[in-house]
Amino acid sequence: MNDAEYLPLSWLSQVCYCPRRAGLLLNERLWEENADTAKGRAEHERVHTQRVERRGDHIKLFEFTVFSDQYQLIGKCDCIEAVRDAAGCQIPAAEFPVKLYPVEYKHGSVREEEEYQIQLCAQAMCLEEMFHTDIPEGSIFFISSHRRMPVSLDDTLRAKTRKAAETLHRIRQELLVPQAEYCAKCKRCSLRELCMPKVRASARNYCRALEREAVGQADLEELL
Ligand code: SF4
Known part of the structure; x- marks a missing residue:
């Protein structure tokens, strides 16, 4: 080897x-x-x-x-x-x-x-x-x-x-x-508590929503 x-x-x-x-x-x-x-x-x-x-x-x-x-x-x-x-x-x-x-x-x-x-x-x-x-x-x-x-x-x-x-x-x-992708396997995964697949997914969505909001705010300020 x-x-x-x-x-x-x-x-x-x-x-x-x-x-x-x-x-x-x-x-x-x-x-x-x-x-x-x-x-x-x-x-x-x-x-x-x-x-x-x-x-x-x-x-x-x-x-x-x-x-x-x-x-x-x-x-x-x-x-x-x-x-x-x-x-x-x-x-x-x-x-x-x-x-x-x-x-x-x-x-x-x-x-x-x-x-x-x-x-x-x-x-x-x-x-x-x-x-x-x-x-x-x-x-x-x-x-x-x-x-x-x-x-x-x-x-x-x-x-x-x-x-x-x-x-x-x-x-x-x-x-x-x-990245975590929540699926049926997560229910019987022994790492579920450590991985927190749902929390991470919602945190990602939250960050994306903040990003969208920030971009929207910037667009609005440009128009004013
Ligand atoms: S809980 Fe996390 S590590 Fe386990 S199967 Fe789901 S995404 Fe994969």
Whole structure:
């Protein structure tokens, strides 16, 4: 790896959720726990232990570190399933070529969240770069419901993942904290109290109204 700043790939899901949230977390180091984040953390901690499980031609790598020099990202895969495949790649944990299949663990029941898919896709892109292989699919495993949702890692998802990585690096390099845009996601955002999306929006409107008034006053004085 070179000396550039490698950012955690899990932050891609924050960027996707809300760029302002990513800016607050990354540049202002704000964090506020709510019921959702606490539950997610507890469930993650229960399944997160670095280990390798082997059963014949099937290997599972838990908490496997991945990185990409191309996208300057680093992170961990919750689980990588590696199955013997003559057309697969070589990894240190297997004496035979394997096909790789990343699985990302999330708390709660099955739901389609694009930010989860982008995080999974970034993991796959890191693995592809590290092991010179192709990974067409991965899964999101929902811990509470014990259900898997397969995700096709197609061109559209890859383009969104690259875009999210660019945005994340820009937020970091320029120390940006984008403006708040109040939306449905704000209701379940753990940073709601710190971000104050409504207050900031109304403050902006107030400033704009003052500006308009000042311009109007100047126009009036010119006429007198
Ligand atoms: S409260 Fe809304 S605007 Fe603020 S960080 Fe959360 S999601 Fe983004």
